[in-house]
Amino acid sequence: MFYAPAMHSIEADDDGLVIVVDDDAGVRSALANLFNSVGLRNLTLGSADELLTLKLPDSPFCVVLDMRLREVSGLDVQSQLRKRRPAMPIIFISGHADFATGVAAMKGGACDFIAKPFREQDLLDAVYRALDDDRSRHAKDARVHALxxxxxxxxxxxxxVMSLATAGLLNKQVASAIGIAEATVKIHRGQAMRKMEAKTFAELVTMADALSVRGRGRAQAAI
Structure with missing residues (x-):
């Protein structure tokens, strides 16, 4: 089990981390034992303040958050966490579950909402899904950063030229739009593909979409 005081840095680990936040020491202990039994790294915290002042990991993680913490609602904690990291994966657990609260949690971006008492496997399944989703997000972010x-x-x-060409313009249309020779457009297009490491033009289009540069600039005026 891993414990960390406020503002403590968590060591990055691509296998993922489960952060448990519950003011019931018995629940924290039981969940830590559960996650340890299947080899999931975990950090247990007893209050919202500990979570809100924690330096979040840069590696994949998810938060298992009790809906009713002392003096604060889990929904309020969720709202504050989203301001720090909009895509943060949160799984709510609650002994006082009701439909309206569950809907509010899911609308706020929660991965899952599980009522206590729950089957251990149900929680594990939710955690594995959340970690897989966060792992995919990290991989996508890394790809975009490289691009x-x-x-x-x-x-x-x-x-x-990359912006205009990936928007669907022919070389002669690109040339007309920016006032250069068509042969020069072909040279710039080839250079862009080489530097972007795109094996095909379709791959270059996908890269432009990922970077949100497809059709940017003079594309609309050229069409």
């Missing part, structure tokens, strides 16, 4: 680095290596003209 941004490559895109920054393009010259302004190469970026412009």
């Amino acid at each position: 941004r680095g490559r895109y920054a290596e393009l010259s302004p003209r190469e970026q412009e």
